[in-house]
Amino acid sequence: xxxxxxxxxxxxxxxxxxxxxxxxxxxxxxxxxxxxxxxxxxxxxxxxxxxxxxxxxxxxxxxxxxxxxxxxxxxxxxxxxxxxxxxxxxxxxxxxxxxxxxxxxxxxxxxxxx
Amino acid sequence: xxxxxxxxxxxxxxxxxxxxxxxxxxxxxxxxxxxxxxxxxxxxxxxxxxxxxxxxxxxxxxxxxxxxxxxxxxxxxxxxxxxxxxxxxxxxxxxxxxxxxxxxxxxxxxxxxxxxxxxxxxxxxxxxxxxxxxxxxxxxxxxxxxxxxxxxxxxxxxxxxxxxxxxxxxxxxxxxxxxxxxxxxxxxxxxxxxxxxxxxxxxxxxxxxxxxxxxxxxxxxxxxxxxxxxxxxxxxxxxxxxxxxxxxxxxxxxxxxxxxxxxxxxxxxxxxxxxxxxxxxxxxx
Numbered sequence: 001x002x003x004x005x006x007x008x009x010x011x012x013x014x015x016x017x018x019x020x021x022x023x024x025x026x027x028x029x030x031x032x033x034x035x036x037x038x039x040x041x042x043x044x045x046x047x048x049x050x051x052x053x054x055x056x057x058x059x060x061x062x063x064x065x066x067x068x069x070x071x072x073x074x075x076x077x078x079x080x081x082x083x084x085x086x087x088x089x090x091x092x093x094x095x096x097x098x099x100x101x102x103x104x105x106x107x108x109x110x111x112x113x114x
Numbered sequence: 115x116x117x118x119x120x121x122x123x124x125x126x127x128x129x130x131x132x133x134x135x136x137x138x139x140x141x142x143x144x145x146x147x148x149x150x151x152x153x154x155x156x157x158x159x160x161x162x163x164x165x166x167x168x169x170x171x172x173x174x175x176x177x178x179x180x181x182x183x184x185x186x187x188x189x190x191x192x193x194x195x196x197x198x199x200x201x202x203x204x205x206x207x208x209x210x211x212x213x214x215x216x217x218x219x220x221x222x223x224x225x226x227x228x229x230x231x232x233x234x235x236x237x238x239x240x241x242x243x244x245x246x247x248x249x250x251x252x253x254x255x256x257x258x259x260x261x262x263x264x265x266x267x268x269x270x271x272x273x274x275x276x277x278x279x280x281x282x283x284x285x286x287x288x289x290x291x292x293x294x295x296x297x298x299x300x301x302x303x304x305x306x307x308x309x310x311x312x313x314x315x316x317x318x319x320x321x322x323x324x325x326x327x328x329x330x331x332x333x334x335x336x337x338x339x340x341x342x343x344x345x346x347x348x349x350x351x352x353x354x355x356x357x358x359x360x361x362x363x364x365x366x367x368x369x370x371x372x373x374x375x376x377x378x379x380x381x382x383x384x385x386x387x388x389x390x391x392x393x394x395x396x397x398x399x
Contacts (some may be wrong), residue, residue: 112157
């Protein structure tokens with residue numbers, strides 16, 4: 001039993017060390033900063049929300065172009081601009097999705113009463 | 115043995131009769147539901163604009179804005195869509211490569227505006243006039259036309275012109291038609307886009323109100339007068355081009371012209387205008 005616990009601990013420690021080493025290498029080479037990872041994730045999240053809103057017919061007008069601009073800014077090394085655009089796109093995507101879900105349940109309340 | 119067979123046959127017959135009766139009840143419900151919707155819709159506008167005659171709703175915003183109506187009537191003396199109608203006539207009569215013309219596809223010399231939109235049971239979808247024009251072209255080996263403006267709007271304008279005065283009488287007689295109608299109805303009332311607005315928001319709730327320098331038109335009669343020559347466009351355009359512009363204005367991504375969403379919306383809006391007359395094409399700001 002103790003042997004089993006010891007093995008598990010070793011495995012866990014080696015995994016943590018591996019991830020830490022990987023992050024250290026990535027940051028030291030400058031190829032992948034923490035900020036870039038966040039922006040990339042934000043863009044992916046925004047696009048996923050946009051697509052989900054589109055699938056129920058509620059995509060907003062500017063979300064796709066915001067995502068395109070965020071990608072361009074990131075590619076050009078304008079990380080701050082890319083972050084702002086991605087965040088705006090993510091909010092739009094999420095709000096469009098929320099709007100669609102809400103409307104599918106309550107659109108009839110806007111019909112004039114006889 | 116014979117008695118058992120007789121009993122089984124009788125039971126089957128009764129089941130069939132019951133099923134047919136149920137179908138009729140459902141069909142009657144579709145019609146009744148639609149008629150109720152039409153009444154509620156008309157009653158709303160009758161209460162909002164008590165001085166406006168029902169037939170005048172075919173004139174769109176000019177039914178509720180006397181000054182603009184006067185200017186529009188003067189414009190109609192030399193209507194800006196007249197060239198489009200003339201071009202449309204030429205296009206309509208011009209033979210395809212196979213020697214046939216639109217008249218072989220559209221009966222009554224093209225006086226068919228009043229037959230669209232309709233729910234096609236075989237296709238399981240709403241068919242609009244512009245969609246039928248392109249179906250005619252494809253059936254005759256021609257390329258389909260772009261849906262928002264250009265030649266298709268000109269042909270549609272000519273067909274609308276020669277069909278003027280025909281009554282709007284769109285039927286919703288089947289389950290499929292009712293589903294399409296309900297989808298169009300949901301689209302009409304559901305809020306969309308960055309402004310969280312719906313078709314009904316502008317053209318029912320705020321109909322008669324101002325948006326910047328313009329008065330919002332009532333939804334009743336919206337589809338009777340298309341295609342329209344808009345001063346803003348500087349050319350004749352289709353109803354679905356206008357739908358796309360509306361979506362854009364409220365910050366929603368527009369659907370493609372002749373998409374299922376816009377065809378269902380046109381179906382619903384035209385049903386709401388039953389009893390008016392088709393009077394397209396028209397001129398608008």
